Amino acid sequence: MSDLTTPNLHIDADKQDISVRATGVWIVQQLAARGRLDEIGKQLAHVHSKNNSDNDKVHWDLSGITRLDHLGAQFFWNLWGKKPPNHLQLGVGHDALFERLAQLGDVGLLKSPPLRFAWLYALGGALFRFSDHVVGFIQMLGQLALDTGKLIKHPLRGPWREVSANVFHIGAQALGITALVGFLIGVVLSYLSSQQLRLFGADIYIVDILGLSVIRELGPMLAAILIAGRSGSAITAQLGVMRVTEELDAMLVMGIPHGFRLILPRVLALVIAMPLIVVWTDVMALIGGMVSAKNALGLSYSFFINTLPAAVSLPNLWLGVGKGAAFGLLIALTACHYGLRIKPNTTSLGEGTTASVVTSITLVILADAVFAILFKDVGI
Amino acid sequence: MAMMTENIIEIRNLWKIYSSSVIHQDLNLDVHRGEILSLVGGSGSGKTTLVRQMIGLEQPTRGKVKVFGELMDGSVSQHVENARNRWGMLFQHGALFSSLTVFDNIALPLRELKTLPENLIHDLVMLKLDMVRLLSADADKMPSDLSGGMVKRVALARALALEPELLFLDEPTAGLDPESCESFVSLIRTLQSALGLTIVMVTHDLDTLFELSTRVAVLAEKHVIICASPKEVLALPHPFIQSFFLGERGQRAMTALNLRKP
Structure with a gap:
């Protein structure tokens, strides 16, 4: 005991x-x-x-x-x-x-009394936060327009080194993953369609189906979703850590504006890199489709390549590439918007990055729907 | 006398080698129970590395580090885990969890035990806050809302949460203004005598050093050249000690030592 x-x-x-x-x-x-x-x-x-x-x-x-x-x-x-x-x-x-x-003595933690109508406060808070985001986004868009004007006025003083570094990180280093995903989606799409087409004896229309869907829709969407996940999150996290380590404040003190040196180069880089990645993804998806069309339907490569220009008119390509640039703009702006709003703590960093990726993918899909309605008579 | 010199930490023939550079070469050091031992040395002399080896964040290349009689060689056993609960560490920048409030930061080590009831934890956290002279109104604040001095106090409260016998302080007064520096030093001294703590401290600040230390260990030439009372250290004719303590900066701090021990 x-x-x-x-x-x-x-x-x-x-x-x-x-x-x-x-x-x-x-x-x-x-x-x-x-x-x-x-x-x-x-x-x-x-x-x-x-x-x-x-x-x-x-x-x-x-x-x-x-x-x-x-x-x-x-x-x-x-x-x-x-x-x-x-x-x-x-x-x-x-x-x-x-x-x-x-x-x-007896020291209690001061607890604020529970609110009545808590749901009303929550709703109001959500509304204010939403409008705050909208206002912030519009402000950033305005600042971007001003910065672009400044760049056009004095092109030699532009942040070109940052732009080229970002094109490399966002574009060149994403070639591998976009190629892989594009190729595989092409293979899948081609196999599935060829099964159906063979039933009707309409084998040769595989070129039309693949060409149109990949160049007009799938290529830009695939590239945008991959880049939003890969580079959007990276931009948000990068800006967020700069907030945590007070680098953002240091830049302001030295008179270096965030808009011109952080946002503009990233937006420019994505607007330049995205159309290129879209073309690259298109090519890879079409190669994937071509390979599996040969296996499943016995269509020769030369037939596929020769028929493609007739099946897909040129406006479709421009539409796809233009969408790429627009998606790039959206992804970059969303990522910068959330990145600059991160507060200096670890939770906020995680939340901001998640919100950035989710929002940019949602925005990309929304924008795609708008494009589909606006250009419904073009190229088809 | 045997009781007086019970060793809490024993370092024997310690070598620490990073890929190409030797940091510690045949280093020996003892820390006695109840003392405040200061580690001093030029920058890059391996003070922080030595402390990190004492708390098991790094392993020695050769030699032995024993804390509470347990060998710190990186192996995870129940004994080492138990020893880990007997010391606290105050990191240089506080290392508070930025997503938790002050209250939750201090409560974290207590909650990690998983067995204590929440009302007891609450009372203990409030007691610790009071011990480091913070107000209960500060408990709800986030670390980002605190001043440098308050961050150090909260970090100290967290280090003391599990009632350690041994406390490691890494640059406790770095980055504090003279006033909060002074009050932090007196806080450490009060707590040390009230709780019977053994303290191992890394510092560059001569005022803090002379105010607090029972013994000073000087790291130079890759080992401890002397470990003795401040007065004895000052008497050693070694170029590092001469330049570190007896420069203009040192002379000013020395007056503090003379005032304290007439």
Whole structure:
């Protein structure tokens, strides 16, 4: 029973007085052992049930405690209802702990009362946040227009080094992944369509189906979604970390505007790189489709390539490439918008990056729908 | 006398070699219970590396580091885990969790034990806040809303949450203004005597050094050239000590030492 390394309680209940004698080590590592506090609590519940009046008659003898820390002291203190009991005996040097507790008194955490109509506040908050985002986005668009004007006026003073670095990171380094995904989607699309076309004996229309869908729709969409996930998140995280490390503030202090040196180069880079990536993805998807058309339907490569220009008119290509540039603009603006709004803490960084990718993909799909309606008579 | 010199940390023949450079060469050091030991040395002399080896964040290339009698060689055992709960570390920049409030930062080590009831944790956090002289109104703040001095106090409260016997301080007063620096030093001294802490401290600040240290260990030439009381250290005729302590900066701080121990 009297193990010296664990907290122990000895309870002696006479007719009138109850004495509780604590011995052993009452420190956090011991008290935090699984089930120990419950066990002690159970023992003490026993005391309280026997002595159903008040605590005043209990004699507390803590002089047998060899080591006591703040957790142990706080445990007893809470047990006594945050005041010293009438009959108390303390070990050597332990009174300082209880003095500190008595001095501190009962300090509660200030909790604000629960709001009535909390849903109304939530709705209002959401509306304000949304309008704040919209205003911020429009402001950034305006700033971008001004910065572009400045660039056209003094083209030699433009941030060309940043632009070329971003074209490399966003464009050149994305060639591998876009090629792989484009090729595979081409293969899948071609296999699926060829199954259906063979039923009707309309094998040669595979070129029309693949050409039109890839060049007009799928190429730009695939490229945009991949780039939004890959580069949109990178831009947001980069700007967010610059906020955390105060680099953004340092730039402002040196008189370097964020719009001209951070946003403009990224937007320019994406507007330049996206159409190129769209063309690259188109080519890879068509090669994938061509390979599987040869396997599934026996169409020769030369037939495929020769028929393609007749099947897909030129406006479709321009439409696809133009969409690429527009998507690039949207992705860059969304990524910068969220990046500059990140607050200097880790949660905000994660939330901002997620919001940036989700929003830019949603915007790209929305814009694609708008394009589909606006250009429904072009090229088909 | 045997009781007086119980060693909490023992470092024996320690070598630390990074790919091409030798940081520590045959280094020996003891830390006694209840003392405040300061590690000083020029920049790049491996003070922080030494502390990181004591708390097991890095392993020595050769030699032994024992803390509370446990060998810190990177192996994870229950003994090492238990020893880990017996020390606290105050990082140079606080290393507070930026997404948690002050209250949650201090409560985190207590909640990690998974067995303590929330009301007890609440009381303990409030006690720790009071011990580092912060107000209960500060408990709801986020780390980004705190001043440099407050960040250090919260970090100290978090380091003290599990009632450690041993406390590591990495540059405790770096980046603080003289006033908060002074009050932080007196806070450390008060806590050290009230809680019977053993403190290992890395510092460049001579005022802090002379105010607090029971012993000073000087790192130079890749090992501890002397580990003794500040006065004895000053008496050693070594070029590093001469330039570090006895320059103009040192003379000013020395007056503090003379005032404290007449």
